């Protein structure tokens with residue numbers, strides 16, 4: 001190609017490269033889902049799958065809901081998809097036998113429905129979807145499934161208890177925000193229950209272009225009037241409309257991309273390690289316990 005027509009060296013070429021780079025950093029369209037990845041069910045194909053033996057399936061589950069005023073409604077969908085994909089890609093390098101499924105976008109959100117366009121799918125509906133996906137995987141010979149959950153309102157423990165009694169599978173639940181809670185206070189200065197410093201930091205690290213910091217509320221939430229609930233030994237579901245007027249429980253002040261990246265890196269390293277160990281461990285009669 002003549003020097004003057006080389007796309008990177010002409011003005012038009014520079015603009016095209018620039019547009020391309022902008023495009024790939026936006027939303028979920030990243031470089032890695034523009035190519036075939038054998039760890040990614042969305043992009044691989046029958047030809048490649050037929051030559052592989054997959055050991056572990058990763059199923060990300062999220063929610064579409066209000067996150068204070070400044071974070072995208074797709075917050076849980078975006079961060080959970082990112083984490084599941086990144087961990088699957090890293091684990092693939094260690095075992096070549098993990099497959100990441102597309103994220104189930106919706107979650108249990110009946111207690112946030114006062115906020116416009118929050119979408120609620122009931123737990124039984126979600127369980128039915130997850131159950132049928134696990135049964136499909138089992139049909140294809142995959143007996144180890146890891147659910148990576150990104151929304152506190154989703155609760156898969158009863159389903160896992162039941163399905164392991166019904167069919168010969170091992171299902172593991174990972175609420176990703178808890179994976180590095182032992183290091184939380186070394187990274188963050190404020191507690192985050194919903195859309196506070198941690199979630200805002202994660203968004204700043206992963207998709208800063210989707211944040212509107214100027215409209216953020218302070219996340220100050222009304223406290224319970226009963227000591228037992230304040231102490232946490234009694235549980236009740238929270239109607240988020242009664243906490244404050246901006247659907248948050250945690251102050252986003254002090255958030256930074258650097259904090260978000262540190263937390264996500266740690267979470268991903270730990271999950272990846274588990275995925276690789278799980279993939280490389282055969283199921284015997286004592287699995288998942290020691291021999």
Ligand SMILES: [Zn+2]
Nearest residue numbers: 075076195199
């Ligand atoms: Zn969230």
